Amino acid sequence: MIFPAEIWRLIFANLSPHSLTQCARASKHLNIFATYSLYTSPVLPTAQQFHTFAERLTTKNAALIEVLDFSNTASRWSLVYQKQLIEIIPKCCSIRHLDLDICTDLRDDGLEIILKTIGSNLKFLSLCSCNRIMDAGINSIANYCTNLRVLNLSGTNGCDDVFLLVTARNPNLESVNIAYCPHITEVGVRVEESDVAMPGPEWETESEDEDI
Numbered sequence: 001m002i003f004p005a006e007i008w009r010l011i012f013a014n015l016s017p018h019s020l021t022q023c024a025r026a027s028k029h030l031n032i033f034a035t036y037s038l039y040t041s042p043v044l045p046t047a048q049q050f051h052t053f054a055e056r057l058t059t060k061n062a063a064l065i066e067v068l069d070f071s072n073t074a075s076r077w078s079l080v081y082q083k084q085l086i087e088i089i090p091k092c093c094s095i096r097h098l099d100l101d102i103c104t105d106l107r108d109d110g111l112e113i114i115l116k117t118i119g120s121n122l123k124f125l126s127l128c129s130c131n132r133i134m135d136a137g138i139n140s141i142a143n144y145c146t147n148l149r150v151l152n153l154s155g156t157n158g159c160d161d162v163f164l165l166v167t168a169r170n171p172n173l174e175s176v177n178i179a180y181c182p183h184i185t186e187v188g189v190r191v192e193e194s195d196v197a198m199p200g201p202e203w204e205t206e207s208e209d210e211d212i
Helices: 005-012 017-026 028-040 047-056 082-091 108-121 135-144 160-169 186-195
Strands: 067-069 097-099 124-126 150-152 175-177
Touching: 017 028, 047 082, 082 108, 108 135, 135 160
Parallel strands: 067 097, 097 124, 124 150, 150 175
Antiparallel strands: none
16 A cells, blocks of 8 residues: 555554554565654653663664653663763754753763754753753753753753853743752843743734724
């Protein structure tokens, strides 16, 4: 049965990782679409699955990854290691969305290695509760990320100066989270409230005097 590529992608987007793996083995034609669906936004519910994924990831498949989200990976705080993150993430040359939520083994040096390669691609970055990220790590965001729209730094340990630098170099920021950042003072909070562009509903652009 012949479908346009868009239809195949819609079909495969609704299959489980197990079903996609089976399809990838069925034929060369199905392998193309199954591989795309498997790697565009890989599902990694356990740390063990992440370890297997990291071991088998090729440069070719890594180039397909657009979203890498660890926020639902169980035990990531103790079983996802910086060494693995810096081995695989820099290979993901198409990545736009990176969520490292509670990957607590990540430190400033590792974050710099990651962002130096893929930082300019990122629209979304979450380092929520990565409590080993200090000023140097936040400074890496300022140095290598200039296209962010969403940034979550809650629970990190940067100070006002580096946070201000990040916001200055990312003029398209729409959402910033700096909750539970012990070194961010009222200065940083005021910048978050005033300088971050928050898009409103379409009707807010209309004249307030316009008759309904």
